[in-house]
Amino acid sequence: MHSMVNDDGTMKAESHGTAQAERPGAATGKVKGRPRGRPRSFDRETALEKALLAFWLHGYEATSVSDLTRVMDIGAPSLYAAFGDKRSLFEEVVQVYGATYGSFIDRALAEEPTARAAVERVLREAAAAYTEPGHPHGCLVVHAAANCSTPEVEQSLRDRRNADIAAFESRIRADVAAGALPPVTDAAALARHTGAMIQGMSQQARDGASREELEAVAEIAMSIWPRTGTHTG
Amino acid sequence: MHSMVNDDGTMKAESHGTAQAERPGAATGKVKGRPRGRPRSFDRETALEKALLAFWLHGYEATSVSDLTRVMDIGAPSLYAAFGDKRSLFEEVVQVYGATYGSFIDRALAEEPTARAAVERVLREAAAAYTEPGHPHGCLVVHAAANCSTPEVEQSLRDRRNADIAAFESRIRADVAAGALPPVTDAAALARHTGAMIQGMSQQARDGASREELEAVAEIAMSIWPRTGTHTG
DNA sequence: ACATTTCTCTAGTGCCCGCTATAAAATGCA
């Protein structure tokens, strides 16, 4: 019972492709032609984006499968065939979110020359991203699994939040080592302060704060950093 | 149907006393002796505190009535008779929370001589309160109605959060008017920054930050304020 | 043509949700 191997010894397909490599006949060697059976009647990426917006707006728990099938405009069996269960769909949504709406953090850390510049850019871009029209306000990773009765889901987003703070900390440590920040700098506390600012700004965005208001908050928050270079007071 | 008046013309009791004045025979003039019928078999305040802890830990939506009756150790009909419905119980819980665990904000604003001292005390006490053993971490008002599918409940806590920020702002404005802060001070932004810090620290507490870590964050956050008095930096 | 594969549609499954009807139990008052 319940095996992954069929009666004839072949493997079961596990069709719902986990995000990328949407079934180009990988194992068989075939690459070109259409799959085999009846083609899907909806665009998977489009449906995924609709699911993303629903989860972003209402959170994991409060978004029912019935809500999802309505906004994705597909039937429940199609959803389960294409994405697995609700939790798998959410995990895929989080992955897509991190690679698109949430990518500004990694990008700033990678591209800016100093930790301070990276954090300044992160806070400024957060103010814009969290209040952008056309999608829900705030950060999905911060809010979508709050008060979740599935502990694994809540923990998975918690891990993402703490990973961002760890990334801030290591970036700050690098600057301290390079002499761009004073040796007495408390990198962990500075990183956690940055994380708290981002999460607080996200909550503020959900509570109605405008982009300009969040930018003012970000500017105030940046005044904790040691002064370097020019400045207009 | 569904009237507040019984067949004999008398009024229905609507017994579940809304928080205070637990039925001392108000209308009849009687004050001393026991009510009339079968006495309640549980302590209302104790049960309310248990409900508070459950809502604090899991949030409004994820705490089911079945959860509540279990932790309060009463049957569902007793819960409904004593507290109304789930939403009324939650509102009463929020009120109790604000008068106890959450009262440190109002107290600091009322007792400290300056806005800066008040905010400093608020942040320091938040670091302690949000990580205190014996109850869930973080702030109930910040988290318990996140992703709530009952908009009124979500809005009611949002209003409380924004009211706190408004209180910060007016306290800061008072200091500006009194000359304790520079005239160019952006009171709204400073207040919102404080709100974001509190909410961010609350999220950090939920994500596992310790009291010491939050105190370090609070200390960093306080460095945005114009320097007054002595300082060892 | 015909079997094979895969997706879609209908219509559910069992479970838990918030909530309540009912009657028994426990009190005060006559």
Place this chain on the structure above:
DNA sequence: TGCATTTTATAGCGGGCACTAGAGAAATGT
């Protein structure tokens, strides 16, 4: 001892939840 009043425990209401069985529909292969 009744009788009125209130709370209790039992048991269940309709409804929404995540999820799926089964049959038909639409593409492929040979």
